[in-house]
Amino acid sequence: MSAQRAAGSLTDCREMKEKNPWHTPVTISITVIGVIAIVALVTVAVLQNKPVPQKYKYGIVLDAGSSHTALYIYKWPAEKDNNTGRVEQEHSCKVKGKGISSYAETPWQAGESLTECMEDAVKQVPTKRHFETPLYLGATAGMRLLHMENSVASDKVFQAVEKSLQKFPFSYQGARMLSGQEEGAFGWVTVNYLDDRLKQGLETTGALDLGGASTQISFVPKNYIISESPSNSVTFRLYGNDYNLYTHSFLCYGKDQVLRLALAHQTKSGPGEIADPCFHPGYSESKNYSVLYDSPCVSDRKPQGAPVTFHHKGEGNFQQCQEVVKNVFNFTSCKYSRCSFNGVFQPPLHGQFGAFSAYYYVMDFLNLTDTSVPLTTVKDKLAKHCATPWNQIIQQHPEIHVKYLAEYCFSGAYILTLLTEGYNFTSESYSSIKFIKKIKGSDAGWTLGYMLNLTNMIPAEAPDSPPLPHAGYVSIVTVIALLIFTLFIIFLCRFRPSSSKQPQIV
Ligand SMILES: O=P(O)(O)OP(=O)(O)OP(=O)(O)OC[C@H]1O[C@@H](n2cnc3c(O)ncnc32)[C@H](O)[C@@H]1O
Numbered sequence: 001m002s003a004q005r006a007a008g009s010l011t012d013c014r015e016m017k018e019k020n021p022w023h024t025p026v027t028i029s030i031t032v033i034g035v036i037a038i039v040a041l042v043t044v045a046v047l048q049n050k051p052v053p054q055k056y057k058y059g060i061v062l063d064a065g066s067s068h069t070a071l072y073i074y075k076w077p078a079e080k081d082n083n084t085g086r087v088e089q090e091h092s093c094k095v096k097g098k099g100i101s102s103y104a105e106t107p108w109q110a111g112e113s114l115t116e117c118m119e120d121a122v123k124q125v126p127t128k129r130h131f132e133t134p135l136y137l138g139a140t141a142g143m144r145l146l147h148m149e150n151s152v153a154s155d156k157v158f159q160a161v162e163k164s165l166q167k168f169p170f171s172y173q174g175a176r177m178l179s180g181q182e183e184g185a186f187g188w189v190t191v192n193y194l195d196d197r198l199k200q201g202l203e204t205t206g207a208l209d210l211g212g213a214s215t216q217i218s219f220v221p222k223n224y225i226i227s228e229s230p231s232n233s234v235t236f237r238l239y240g241n242d243y244n245l246y247t248h249s250f251l252c253y254g255k256d257q258v259l260r261l262a263l264a265h266q267t268k269s270g271p272g273e274i275a276d277p278c279f280h281p282g283y284s285e286s287k288n289y290s291v292l293y294d295s296p297c298v299s300d301r302k303p304q305g306a307p308v309t310f311h312h313k314g315e316g317n318f319q320q321c322q323e324v325v326k327n328v329f330n331f332t333s334c335k336y337s338r339c340s341f342n343g344v345f346q347p348p349l350h351g352q353f354g355a356f357s358a359y360y361y362v363m364d365f366l367n368l369t370d371t372s373v374p375l376t377t378v379k380d381k382l383a384k385h386c387a388t389p390w391n392q393i394i395q396q397h398p399e400i401h402v403k404y405l406a407e408y409c410f411s412g413a414y415i416l417t418l419l420t421e422g423y424n425f426t427s428e429s430y431s432s433i434k435f436i437k438k439i440k441g442s443d444a445g446w447t448l449g450y451m452l453n454l455t456n457m458i459p460a461e462a463p464d465s466p467p468l469p470h471a472g473y474v475s476i477v478t479v480i481a482l483l484i485f486t487l488f489i490i491f492l493c494r495f496r497p498s499s500s501k502q503p504q505i506v
């Protein structure tokens, strides 16, 4: 039946065409107008929704660390700063010289030291964006120690830095000291933001940061209540998910301060010579007692009647070095259900970890960033490195700073002891640590998390579902246009204007 009807209507259409050829002026005009209208509709839709060249906004953060200062420039799409655009690192600049806390006696030099990188930033950020680009400086453990030692001196350093930064055309937002808790938490935010774990609500990665003067551990424990030590708990609501983060910063447990602690332990009785298992055989340097003890981390341990200098000699014995390093930890007291060291609460480790800063520098130099290598092999490799004569080490690595070269054996031993004895990583869980420097082109560290927080760039609630993507939009408009076109042709075919039929009937 339906086939007959279809055949019938085809015949009708043919008959009509024979009687009323399609090329009458009216039909041609209507068809041309229809086609033009549809082409115009599709063109406008495509052009209107075509991605325009991206414009960016910028933000600058200065990381005033204990050993040095670094400047980071971040950028994000200008139209999407309502929490949907991705923030990424555009540029970084390493300030020449030491950290700002080292200018306690000449504070103006702390401000001066930042000039070169700031001038670089002026060139990197497009001029028309300068005035709206926020500029932050955050100081970490070096300034915390200076503040403890001499708060007047630390205030003067901040004033000098502030004066220097305000001279630049950016939107200066202040220079301040971060608490250890903030440093740990923002490092965790950075790592998980860059990995897209927060937006997607995926299981988060813990963050391990090893600086020169302090070290941080931050992770979300599994089914473990942190409330027994509220100072270690930070709660966040990000993209609609709640996070209860454990974080702790150990002041004086950065790699430079621990080296002082370890040396101080070996110079208890103030000898003129120290045979140090953590330095290479053949290493021999004359060092100053007052320089070694010039830090609140060790100042109370200075031996009475010590000579002015001591002779620091390398022995190159990894096992003995580990024993020396263990002495800087206190494992005896713990008033909580469980502790890491020095009586600090720590819940059981959970999940994957990203280890950055000195963790990366040291393990990268030692070729030990591959954590699929068993811990025993790591220790064997480190033992070999420590036993290598100093003159051979210098010859093999002429391009590396001698101070760093001399300390890799010690630093490697410290890192392994901190991870295993300090934080309780086992041979199995050690493989859950990834030694990282950058994630998708941005440096791992607290600065990005700090800026995201201060600019409210991570919303507490998940943003509304994104609008239709460009391709989807164009496809839908094209399909609708084709449908209209088809209906139009059918209409032309079947319902011709009666005025053109009339004369034929007559
Ligand atoms: O977090 P704080 O404690 O304030 O310190 P920082 O921010 O200055 O610390 P960094 O992470 O920059 O560096 C950590 C340590 O690594 C050292 N360091 C930097 N680059 C290194 C490299 O290439 N090899 C070895 N050590 C390096 C540096 O001197 C510090 O002692």
Ligand SMILES: [Ca+2]
Pocket: 065, 066, 140, 210, 211, 212, 357
């Ligand atoms: Ca740091």
